Each structure stands twice: as C-alpha cells, then as structure tokens.
Amino acid sequence: MPYELFYWPGIQGRGEFVRLALEEAGAPYLDVARGRGPGRGVEAMTALMGAAPLAPFAPPFLRDGAVVVSHVANILAWLGPRLGLAPKDEALRLYAHGLQLTITDFVAEVHDTHHPIATDLYYEDQKPEAKERAKAFLDHRVPKYFGYFERALAANPAGPAHAVGDALTTVDLSLFQLWAGMAYAFPRAFADAPQRWPHVAALAAVVEKRPNVARYLASDRRLPFNESGIFRYYPELDQAAAKDRG
Amino acid sequence: MPYELFYWPGIQGRGEFVRLALEEAGAPYLDVARGRGPGRGVEAMTALMGAAPLAPFAPPFLRDGAVVVSHVANILAWLGPRLGLAPKDEALRLYAHGLQLTITDFVAEVHDTHHPIATDLYYEDQKPEAKERAKAFLDHRVPKYFGYFERALAANPAGPAHAVGDALTTVDLSLFQLWAGMAYAFPRAFADAPQRWPHVAALAAVVEKRPNVARYLASDRRLPFNESGIFRYYPELDQAAAKDRG
Missing domain, CATH: 3.40.30.10 (Glutaredoxin)
Structure with a gap:
C-alpha cells in the first residue's frame, strides 16, 4: 500500500x-x-x-x-x-532527530519573515514589520543556523559529505531544501552563502544531482517556489550580501 | 548515574x-x-x-x-x-510525539509575542509590534491551539483525564505547564479559559496536585515565572477576556 x-x-x-x-x-x-x-x-x-x-x-x-x-x-x-534514510546507530538517530528539529525551527523563522505579526493577516498588512524581521533574520539568525550546520558537517567523523554518519539521511535532503529555499527567497543576501558555508553548499549541490532527486525536481510533481509557501521572494525583504553590508 | x-x-x-x-x-x-x-x-x-x-x-x-x-x-x-510516562502502543506514541511537537510550536509563538521582530533585541525595542502580535496570538492562535487540545482530550477513548491513552504522559505534564504559563502571562485574557477549555483546565488542576509535582512546585528547584523566560507578564500585552472583547 x-x-x-x-x-x-x-x-x-x-x-x-x-x-x-x-x-x-x-x-x-x-x-x-x-x-x-x-x-x-x-x-x-x-x-x-x-x-x-x-x-x-x-x-x-x-x-x-x-x-x-x-x-x-x-x-x-x-x-x-x-x-533507508536514517542512521542505524541509536545515538546518531537521536542526533539526526535533533538536527531535523533545528531545521523545523529554522523553517518557522523563515515563515515569520513575511508574517511577523499574524498568520491570519496578509503579508501586505505587515510589510514594515516584515522588513525589520527579515533584516534581523538575515543578519543574525541565518548565520547562527547555517554556521551550526556547517560545523556539524565539518565535525562529522565520517566526513562532511553527510550531516550524520556516512550515508544519506533525511537531514541531508532537508538541508538541500533549506538551501534551495534561501537561494529563491533571498537571492542577494544568500549570494555569498557558498563562500560562507562551503560544506552545506557542496552537500546541497550533491543532493540536487542525485538521480531520483533530479528526476523529481524536473517533474511536475515538484511545485515551483511561489509566494504562498514558506520561502517567498519579496525583493523588498532581501538584503545585500553580508560582505557588502559591513 | x-x-x-x-x-x-x-x-x-x-x-x-x-x-x-x-x-x-x-x-x-x-x-x-x-x-x-x-x-x-x-x-x-x-x-x-x-x-x-x-x-x-x-x-x-x-x-x-x-x-x-x-x-x-x-x-x-x-x-x-x-x-513510565509514554504510551506503550506505537500508534499512540507517534500521536504523543505529534502533540508534543504541537506544544513546541505553541511555545515558539508565546515567545514571539514579546519578540516579534528579533530575538537579539530587547522587548522594549519592539513593544508596538509585540502589542500587535500578542493581540493576534490571543484572538486567533490561543483558541486554535487550546481548542485542538480540548478536542484531543474529549476524543480520547480512555476518557478526558489524559491526552493520550489511560495514563499520565509527558504530554499531560507539558499541557499543565502551558496552562500555568498562560495564566501567568495573560491573566486577564486567560481568565475565562476554564470555561472555554474545561478538559484542559481539569487536567492542569489534577497534574498540579500530583504528589511529586506538588512537592516540586513548592520547592526552590521550581524557579518562579519571570520576565526573562518564555511566559512573561507584561500587562500591556494582556487583553480583556474573549467574552468581553466581543
């Protein structure tokens, strides 16, 4: 079934x-x-x-x-x-679930960049606050989260190709999705992301090219990003890349 | 150990x-x-x-x-x-974890009532936005979450004394904490909560009187609620009870 x-x-x-x-x-x-x-x-x-x-x-x-x-x-x-997308070792599985929950928290913060006041209101009704929240998010929260993911990859005893252990897990797939979503929603602010978090960038690139993932992304089952989802492209919420913000 | x-x-x-x-x-x-x-x-x-x-x-x-x-x-x-605070049945355990994650989301929303723009800024620096977000939270989100918990208790085949199955779980303990926190942070808006969500109110009252919990709450291991935590009492964020808001 x-x-x-x-x-x-x-x-x-x-x-x-x-x-x-x-x-x-x-x-x-x-x-x-x-x-x-x-x-x-x-x-x-x-x-x-x-x-x-x-x-x-x-x-x-x-x-x-x-x-x-x-x-x-x-x-x-x-x-x-x-x-077949989870580590077998119990300690690693607990760690993977913790990473997945950290990704959950990040996703909620992405959502709140365009809805800082109320989920029940339109974005257009909370735009000034969204600008403020998006700036704080890009300045402080994105480096905090992606810095953590970068360190997690760098610290993996099995190498930085995977977040947990020596094989692909749901965490790797989710990190690809975060990466793709950030590049869509904040193209200017995220432009220098590959230099800032090279292990995460490399992981996202590898996941994107996996045969089944690539086939999926090219299919009509993969909906395009749009301005009703979590990751939304509102140019006025984007910022210059960190290196140009001083 | x-x-x-x-x-x-x-x-x-x-x-x-x-x-x-x-x-x-x-x-x-x-x-x-x-x-x-x-x-x-x-x-x-x-x-x-x-x-x-x-x-x-x-x-x-x-x-x-x-x-x-x-x-x-x-x-x-x-x-x-x-x-000994989890259901043994696998379907119930998955459900309990889902409830616990719903509680996690609620806690994040409580936090954002006093920090709608940036975690790195003081509450005092985002007070007007906090007032707006707290109002939307009390009007829409609190009824959505507590209405769900109330229905979950009412629908429990083992009776409304527990969220999952016929015995105490971590979910019940966490619901008590949400209840106590809301009563601390929003005493006016939450004043009619026992009438609105009677099963949750009854559960919270029973948990509070369990011998080990009561002993803990009376000890100095239980820190008091304060304005550095998740649940903060800022009178200006509180609202009249729903019945008086029309």
Whole structure:
C-alpha cells in the first residue's frame, strides 16, 4: 500500500521535506490533497483532521496503514528507517532527530519573515514589520543556523559529505531544501552563502544531482517556489550580501 | 548515574518541560548549569555545545550516559518510556510525539509575542509590534491551539483525564505547564479559559496536585515565572477576556 501524504496543494511548504524523502527513496506514495476523485483532494485531508481520536493539528501528516504521523520531524523519524534514510546507530538517530528539529525551527523563522505579526493577516498588512524581521533574520539568525550546520558537517567523523554518519539521511535532503529555499527567497543576501558555508553548499549541490532527486525536481510533481509557501521572494525583504553590508 | 539536564539557569523556559517529567517520575537528575563546581555551571553547558561531533544547537539538552539528546520533544520521547510516562502502543506514541511537537510550536509563538521582530533585541525595542502580535496570538492562535487540545482530550477513548491513552504522559505534564504559563502571562485574557477549555483546565488542576509535582512546585528547584523566560507578564500585552472583547 502506498504511503499517503496529506498536505496543502499548490505549495512546497512543509510537505516538501517529506516529498523529498519519498522521492529519493523511490517509495510509492499518494499526494492525497493534490489528487482528485473519491478519498482525494483537500476535503479528504480536512476530514482526517476532524477525525477524532488521534487527529493531527495541521498538515503535513502521513498515513501509513494503521498509523497517522504528524509534524515533519515526526514523519521523517518514522520514514527514515523504512526508506533507508536514517542512521542505524541509536545515538546518531537521536542526533539526526535533533538536527531535523533545528531545521523545523529554522523553517518557522523563515515563515515569520513575511508574517511577523499574524498568520491570519496578509503579508501586505505587515510589510514594515516584515522588513525589520527579515533584516534581523538575515543578519543574525541565518548565520547562527547555517554556521551550526556547517560545523556539524565539518565535525562529522565520517566526513562532511553527510550531516550524520556516512550515508544519506533525511537531514541531508532537508538541508538541500533549506538551501534551495534561501537561494529563491533571498537571492542577494544568500549570494555569498557558498563562500560562507562551503560544506552545506557542496552537500546541497550533491543532493540536487542525485538521480531520483533530479528526476523529481524536473517533474511536475515538484511545485515551483511561489509566494504562498514558506520561502517567498519579496525583493523588498532581501538584503545585500553580508560582505557588502559591513 | 543521574540524568544530566543542560539549560539556562534563572528561567523555567523550555527546560521546564523536561524538569516536570523528571520530577514527576522522581528520577535522579542534575540541573547542570544551575550547579557549581567542576563540570557544572553555564560553562559546562556551553562547552558541550562546542563539543564536536554531535553538538546540540541550543539548550535544553539531556545527557544520558553515552547519548546526548537535544530539543524538548526529542528529550521527552527519549525519557518518556524510561520514566513510565509514554504510551506503550506505537500508534499512540507517534500521536504523543505529534502533540508534543504541537506544544513546541505553541511555545515558539508565546515567545514571539514579546519578540516579534528579533530575538537579539530587547522587548522594549519592539513593544508596538509585540502589542500587535500578542493581540493576534490571543484572538486567533490561543483558541486554535487550546481548542485542538480540548478536542484531543474529549476524543480520547480512555476518557478526558489524559491526552493520550489511560495514563499520565509527558504530554499531560507539558499541557499543565502551558496552562500555568498562560495564566501567568495573560491573566486577564486567560481568565475565562476554564470555561472555554474545561478538559484542559481539569487536567492542569489534577497534574498540579500530583504528589511529586506538588512537592516540586513548592520547592526552590521550581524557579518562579519571570520576565526573562518564555511566559512573561507584561500587562500591556494582556487583553480583556474573549467574552468581553466581543
């Protein structure tokens, strides 16, 4: 039975971290809310959110037979071992989950660059605050997070080709997605990112060229980045590269 | 060997969700950064954060013998089964982790009510934005989250006394902490919370009276809420109760 992924259609959003894992592994899955017909579409998704007990709070969530798993990091912790994308060692698996949760936090901060005041308001209604928050994000938070990921790669005893252990994990796939998203949303500010965080840049480039990932990215299953998702390109929120900001 | 918890001294913060689990279970633990002497204090904590490989991004993190676990939900997923505070059933355990991650998201939103623009700035430097964000949080986000927790309790086949299954879990302890924190930070807006979310209110009241929790809350190990933590009482961010806001 294929995995069933439930996520908003029309955006990469948080669902994309799950899609990348399923696609890399070549696992059969249904992107339920993007489908049509009985048991498909957004209605099928919202029906499951209303289904007590064990209802998830929000998409994305995954149904795998009898279990429903919600939250990206929880889904990836479930899928990782099943898709061959998780370390076998327990200490490494705990570490990978910690990295995945750090990625979760980063994604929330990316979202809040365009929604610093209220999720329920439009971006246009919180633009001055978004400019302030985006500047603080690019000045302080991006270096904090990417500096950490860079150190994590550099410190990997198995080498900087992977975040955890000596093989590809969901963390590597998620780091690629962060990298691609930042390059889309903040092309000027992120222009010198490869010089600042070379290990992360190299990892993202390698992931992008993996056969299954490349095939996916070229397919119509990969939605383009757009201004309804997490990573949005609003030129007025972008900044000059760090080296030009002094 | 006692568990070693690493978290900032002087605040409840995110560390408190871990402390409550350890205290309820009567588990031996060291609150390392609050201690003095060799291997204790904030220096011991920051040293471990710099210790490559497997370094955590930020406190809290827990050391249990050879493993280091970071992020509250990850720590509680590790401790839960060991402390008898997790469901045995796999589907329920996945659901509990999802609830714990929803609590994590809520905590981040509480933090951002007083820091909507930048974590690196003082509250005083982002007060007008904080007022706007706190209002949106109280109007829309609090009902969304607590409505969900209320439904989760109501839908529990084992009854509304617990969030998951028929026994106390880390989720119940964390819901108590959310409840106590909201009552501290937003006493006016949260005044009618027991009428709005009666199952959560009842759960929080029961948790508070559990012998080990009550003993802990009365001890000097329980730091008071204060204006350096996650839940801060700034009267200007509080609002009238929902029924009086129309």
